[in-house]
Amino acid sequence: MLPLGVLGGGDQLEVIHGDAYYQSYICRIPRSTIELGVSGRLDFVDGMLFPSICDVIRNLSGMWKMMFPHVYVRYFDVPQNYRDDIGGNYYVSELAELRDHLAELRGAPITDAELNASIALYNENRRLVRELYALRAEAPWQAPAPEVYLIIRAGMVLPVEEHSAMLRDYIAAAKAEDRPRRDNCRIVLTGAFCEQPPLNLIKSLELSGCYVVDDDLLLVTRWLTADVPTDGDPLRSLALAFLHQSESTAAKYEPNLAEKGQHLVRAVKRSGAEGVIFAAPSFCDPALLDRPMLQHVLKDAGIPFIAFKYAENSGQMQPIREQAGTFADSIKLWSGAA
Amino acid sequence: MTTKIVTPKGAPAKAVVKDASMLKQKDMMAAHYDRLTSAPETGEKVASTFVPGNLNELIMCFDLVNNLPEVNAIQNGLRRTSGSFVLEAEKIGHSEDVCTYVKSDIGMMSKGNLAPNGKKFPDPDVLLLSYTGCFTFMKWFELLREQYKCETIMLHTPYMGDGKITPNMIQYMVKQLKEEVIPKLERVSGVKFDIDRLRQYLKQSVKAENDLVWVLQSAKNKPSPIDAYFGGIYYIGPIFGAFRGTEDAVDYYKFLREEVAERVAAGLGPVTPDGDMGKEKYRLVVEGPPNYTSFRQFWKMFYDEGAVVVASSYTKVGGVYDLGFRHDPDNPLETLAEYCLGVYTNRSLPMRIKMLADYIDEYEADGLLINSIKSCNSFSAGQLLMMREIEKKTGKPAAFVESDLVDPRYFSAANIKNRLESYFQMIEQKRASARAA
Numbered sequence: 001m002l003p004l005g006v007l008g009g010g011d012q013l014e015v016i017h018g019d020a021y022y023q024s025y026i027c028r029i030p031r032s033t034i035e036l037g038v039s040g041r042l043d044f045v046d047g048m049l050f051p052s053i054c055d056v057i058r059n060l061s062g063m064w065k066m067m068f069p070h071v072y073v074r075y076f077d078v079p080q081n082y083r084d085d086i087g088g089n090y091y092v093s094e095l096a097e098l099r100d101h102l103a104e105l106r107g108a109p110i111t112d113a114e115l116n117a118s119i120a121l122y123n124e125n126r127r128l129v130r131e132l133y134a135l136r137a138e139a140p141w142q143a144p145a146p147e148v149y150l151i152i153r154a155g156m157v158l159p160v161e162e163h164s165a166m167l168r169d170y171i172a173a174a175k176a177e178d179r180p181r182r183d184n185c186r187i188v189l190t191g192a193f194c195e196q197p198p199l200n201l202i203k204s205l206e207l208s209g210c211y212v213v214d215d216d217l218l219l220v221t222r223w224l225t226a227d228v229p230t231d232g233d234p235l236r237s238l239a240l241a242f243l244h245q246s247e248s249t250a251a252k253y254e255p256n257l258a259e260k261g262q263h264l265v266r267a268v269k270r271s272g273a274e275g276v277i278f279a280a281p282s283f284c285d286p287a288l289l290d291r292p293m294l295q296h297v298l299k300d301a302g303i304p305f306i307a308f309k310y311a312e313n314s315g316q317m318q319p320i321r322e323q324a325g326t327f328a329d330s331i332k333l334w335s336g337a338a
Numbered sequence: 339m340t341t342k343i344v345t346p347k348g349a350p351a352k353a354v355v356k357d358a359s360m361l362k363q364k365d366m367m368a369a370h371y372d373r374l375t376s377a378p379e380t381g382e383k384v385a386s387t388f389v390p391g392n393l394n395e396l397i398m399c400f401d402l403v404n405n406l407p408e409v410n411a412i413q414n415g416l417r418r419t420s421g422s423f424v425l426e427a428e429k430i431g432h433s434e435d436v437c438t439y440v441k442s443d444i445g446m447m448s449k450g451n452l453a454p455n456g457k458k459f460p461d462p463d464v465l466l467l468s469y470t471g472c473f474t475f476m477k478w479f480e481l482l483r484e485q486y487k488c489e490t491i492m493l494h495t496p497y498m499g500d501g502k503i504t505p506n507m508i509q510y511m512v513k514q515l516k517e518e519v520i521p522k523l524e525r526v527s528g529v530k531f532d533i534d535r536l537r538q539y540l541k542q543s544v545k546a547e548n549d550l551v552w553v554l555q556s557a558k559n560k561p562s563p564i565d566a567y568f569g570g571i572y573y574i575g576p577i578f579g580a581f582r583g584t585e586d587a588v589d590y591y592k593f594l595r596e597e598v599a600e601r602v603a604a605g606l607g608p609v610t611p612d613g614d615m616g617k618e619k620y621r622l623v624v625e626g627p628p629n630y631t632s633f634r635q636f637w638k639m640f641y642d643e644g645a646v647v648v649a650s651s652y653t654k655v656g657g658v659y660d661l662g663f664r665h666d667p668d669n670p671l672e673t674l675a676e677y678c679l680g681v682y683t684n685r686s687l688p689m690r691i692k693m694l695a696d697y698i699d700e701y702e703a704d705g706l707l708i709n710s711i712k713s714c715n716s717f718s719a720g721q722l723l724m725m726r727e728i729e730k731k732t733g734k735p736a737a738f739v740e741s742d743l744v745d746p747r748y749f750s751a752a753n754i755k756n757r758l759e760s761y762f763q764m765i766e767q768k769r770a771s772a773r774a775a
Contacts, residue, residue, distance in 0.1 A: 021722050023740065025435070025712045030719065052497065055473050059720040061499055062687025066727060075499030075686075080476070080492055081514055087494075090510035097506075253467075253476055253492055257483055280433075285715055288433035289440065289477035293484055295431065309435075 001106055004045065005156030005220065008032040011198040011313040021063070027283040028311045029195035030060045037068060047072035047105055049098075053194055053251045054286050072105050074098065080253040082243045091239040099235070115234035121160045123227045128167040129155075130222065133214065135171060137271035140211035141181040143174045145189075146203045152218050153196075182209075185331040188273045189215035190264060190294070191280035191287040193249050197310045204317040205277070209328030213271040216249065223247055250286035261297030268303055274331045277324065278307035304331060354634075357609040359594040360572050366590060368455065370580045374403050375457035383527055386462040386482065389656045391470035391495055391678040395539035395583035395665070396519070400527035404580040405462060407478070411442040413454045415630030415744035423449060424745050437474045438713045438745040440481065447485060461486050464526045468493035468519070471655075471683030472716040491522045495678040501686050503679050511675035533670055539583035540667040546577055547659045549591035554660055556598050557648040558701055561618035563601035565608040567647035568637040571628065578656030610641040619644030620765055623697045625651045625690075625724065626709040626717050629741035632749045636741070639755050643762050647707075649697035651690065654682035661693070683716045691724050695731040704765045706736040707758075712748050735768055737761035 009015065009032030017038045018031035036042050048071055050061035061075035076098065079087030103110045129152060136143040151170050155163040184206065193216040205212055226245045229237045248254060248263035264276060276298055280287035291307060298305050306327045308320055356364075377384050385402040387393065389409065397404050414420040423445025424438050430448065432441050446452070451459045465482055467490055469475030476492075483490045493514050496507045520531050553573055557566045564570070573594060581587035601607075607615040611634050622640075624647045629636050640647065657663070658680050666673040682690070694706060706728050710718045725736045739757050742748035 021720075023710055023712075023718060023722070026715065026719055050499075055716040056719040058473075058497055058499070059687055059715075062690075063720050063723050065686070065688055066691070066723060075497060077496045077499065079510070080494035081510075081518065083517075086510065086513045086517060089513075090496075090506060093506040097504075250477070251473070253494070254480065255490075255492065257487065257490070260480065260484070283435045283715075285436055285474055286477065288436050289474060289481070291433065292431045293480060296484065309433075 001102065002159060005218075006033060006036070006042070006048075007153075007156065007194075007196050007218070008312050009035050010196070011200070011315070013313075015313075025283055026056060027195055027281050028313060029281070030056050030063075032312065033060065034063070034067075037064070045071060047074070047102070050075045051251075052077045054284070056285075057194075072101065074101065078242060082255065084240065084243065088236075088239045088243055091242060092235045095235040095238060112234050116230045118160075119228045119234055119237065120230045121164070123230070125155070125160050125164045125167070126222065126224060127227070128164055128171070132167060132171055132174075133222070135174060137213045139181075140184070140186065140213050141179050142177065143170075145206055145212035145215070146199055147174075149199065149202055149217055152221055155221055156218070182211075183332070184209050184211040185275065185328045185335075186211045186213045186271065186273045187327075188213065188264065188267050188271060188276045189217065189279055190267075190276060191250075191278045191284070191291065191307075192217050192310075193219040193251075193287070194284060195281035195312050197279060197281075198312060198314055200317055201279070201310055201314060201320060204321045205324050208321040208325035209332075210277065210324050213273050214267045216247070219247060219249060250290035261294045264294055265297060265301045265303065268298075268301075274304070274335055275327060276303060276305040277327070278305060280307075280309055282309045282311050304335070354611045355609060355613045356611075357597060359590070359597050360609075362590060362593060363572050363575050366576055366581060366586060367579070371453045371455045371457075374405055375453045375455060375459060377403055377460040383463040384460050385464045385466050385523075385526075386479075387466040388469050388475050389578050390472065390475075390681045390683060391468040391493070392578065392582065392656060393466065393468050393493075393519075393674055393678075394580060395536055395543060396515075396523070396674060397466065398539055398583055399531060399535050400523045400529045402464070402523070402527055405459065406579055407443045407482070408439050409579055410446065410453070410459075411439040411744050412630050414442050414446060416633055417454065418631055418746070419446075420631060420744035421746040436713065437478070438743050440474060440478045442744045443478070444481065462488055464488060464523065465490040466493070466519070466523075467491060468495070468678065470495035470678045470681050471497070471685075472714075474716070489522060489526050491519055493519050493678070495675075495684060498679060498685050498689065501689050503676060507679060508672055508675050511678065512671045515671050515674060536670045537667040540665040540670055540673065542585060542588050543577075543583045543665040544667070546582065546587040546591040547657075547664050549588075549595040550574070550577055551659050552595050553591070553598050554649070554653065556602055557646075559602050560621075560702070561605070561607040562621065562646050562648050562701075563598050563606060563608065565610070565615075565637075565641075565647050566653060567624045567628065567650040568610075568633070568640070569608050570647070570650055570653040574653050574656060608641075608646055610637065612638070612641070615641045615644070615646065617644055618646050620762055621646060621648045621701065621703045622705060622707050623647070623649045623694055623701065623703045624707050624709060625694055625721065627652045627655075627711050627714060627743055628709060629711075629749050630744050631742075631746040632751065635751060636749075636754070639751075639758050643758070645758075645762065648701040648703050651682050651694060654693075656681065658682055658685075658693075687720050687724065691727045691731070694724070695728050698728070698732045698734055703734065704768075705734040705761070706732075707761065708736065708738045710738060710740045712740065712742045713745065714743060735761070735764045737764070 008029035015035045018035035081087035187210045228241045386405045420442040424441040426445035427441035467479040
């Protein structure tokens with residue numbers, strides 16, 4: 001079974017049918033995803049899993065059930081309670097049900113041994129992604145953000161083993177090549193965990209003077225922050241990894257007020273960033289509702305930030321370039337001035 | 339019995355007609371706001387919580403007073419103060435794209451945090467984040483927690499994506515109630531949990547729920563004695579708010595049922611703000627919340643045309659009782675879980691479609707109207723597909739209008755009126771075609 005990561009239709013897809021399913025005030029990712037479906041581009045897909053990320057994607061799962069009745073569809077709810085014996089047990093049961101459904105889909109049971117072998121492959125993949133992110137944080141001119149994005153994005157459509165090999169090759173090549181270093185500032189990009197910005201936007205940030213040294217793009221590849229054990233009950237191991245070793249993001253409840261937004265402060269420190277750019281898709285409830293709280297935390301920590309919105313098909317980059325360029329200048333000119 | 343109330347300065351000058359149950363409801367709400375704003379003097383502790391997933395019976399077991407931010411936002415919408423609150427929230431950094439209930443609440447906090455009685459809301463002692471069917475609620479209480487820095491208790495309700503409640507969902511919720519929610523409420527309130535007290539409140543809930551369902555289903559009569567959307571909002575107030583489980587709610591719904599029974603016996607239609615509605619010409623099912631900043635104007639567009647809403651989904655956001663659910667005092671925690679899981683916006687899209695299509699059949703409606711709310715993705719995402727599917731299933735025409743909950747910038751009276759008039763013409767044409775066939 002090949003996992004395929006669907007992240008909308010991007011900026012190259014003309015949405016013709018998808019707009020007829022959504023009001024103007026709803027983000028673009030569901031309408032371009034519908035476009036992929038109704039235009040037959042996903043006809044080879046046997047099942048669609050919808051993560052519990054927001055109400056729009058949640059409702060899209062029901063729409064998919066109605067529109068593509070021959071496809072296996074499941075909305076996958078994750079716990080917002082992080083106790084092993086409460087949220088953990090719930091998650092294990094949900095995973096067990098999903099495993100049964102997927103087994104039915106492929107026509108054979110899925111064994112613990114198979115799951116543990118798969119976890120090992122993904123552990124390796126996540127280690128390589130972390131290594132790539134560490135390399136970029138250390139020397140962003142050697143691994144520019146648009147390249148890193150594309151190499152990670154390739155993992156959405158490749159078998160994990162092939163993607164890991166690609167990552168290894170890229171890391172080696174990026175280290176080997178001597179690339180010019182620009183006088184850019186270093187920023188963390190946040191808010192882009194669902195609908196992806198066009199590649200041009202990421203390029204524009206670097207061209208305007210901002211090295212992206214950490215981000216939440218394609219967060220699924222870094223969702224689990226440490227290796228998952230491969231020698232126990234795999235469902236329990238995955239559940240515990242989600243509860244205790246997964247990234248903070250707007251779709252997850254943060255039970256501890258003091259911890260709210262600290263993941264961003266840590267990302268800034270870890271990557272040696274000088275500021276944060278909030279880039280959220282238009283009409284993205286989780287990112288936009290979270291943003292003021294995160295900004296308060298950054299303000300308290302003395303970390304500068306700017307914010308703008310985008311859509312996956314945003315075409316006009318000039319305003320973003322100007323805003324990011326001004327931000328970069330202000331950091332270069334005024335950081336440490338106080 | 340109906341009473342004329344002269345509206346205050348600044349509002350439309352014409353007297354508003356309300357029936358006795360509406361006045362009783364208004365008194366109950368006013369008394370609750372007085373109790374709430376007197377909490378600093380009386381020493382009562384306050385729990386802020388939400389309408390969908392409202393655990394009022396449980397809250398009462400800890401002698402806590404319930405404060406519902408959505409209801410406060412609605413009050414501000416009806417009083418036309420929400421617009422300035424929304425602007426205030428946007429001024430301090432909240433996006434123009436997000437829920438206007440949240441922004442009205444945040445804006446109200448920064449502008450004095452005054453209740454409808456003019457007194458200051460007390461700070462909550464606890465935020466009971468028992469939300470269901472809407473991610474925004476989670477963010478909303480994270481925002482309030484940042485402000486109030488008080489205990490925040492999360493009760494996570496899984497979504498009914500596959501159209502069913504599973505034992506795993508119930509176990510997960512009951513365990514949260516037993517091991518997280520109840521111990522924390524005991525700690526905040528200083529009151530020991532008594533499950534028999536909860537059972538007693540649940541028994542009261544059932545009585546009120548039975549009468550509410552009777553009232554909602556009275557709309558199957560022709561003419562319908564109630565408007566199940568605009569009028570329905572008055573009817574759901576006590577049971578969705580701070581009164582479910584109380585003797586007051588039992589009395590109110592008994593009183594309401596008797597009032598509606600009298601209207602049925604007399605062959606009367608609903609009471610509107612302009613008095614008794616004339617001849618019932620169109621029977622509609624409505625999906626989506628109303629607009630509150632122009633509530634009366636919106637309603638008038640219906641009753642002026644002889645259109646009555648016979649069933650609505652919005653009157654199910656605080657509990658779907660007409661499909662059979664009742665709180666079960668014999669299984670008090672399980673029933674609270676089942677209640678939360680079953681509210682309208684926690685139901686999958688296919689379930690929502692079936693429910694609305696069934697309403698059209700059962701209430702012999704002429705069609706479906708969707709009022710799509712700009713800032714409510716939980717309701718709005720998918721409504722265009724719902725409209726098509728329901729038309730396909732029922733063969734009845736559907737129409738789509740757009741507005742917002744409490745942001746006056748998104749209520750365009752002329753556009754909505756035009757669309758409604760066209761819709762009524764469409765219904766007439768359908769009728770004419772059916773007669774000709």
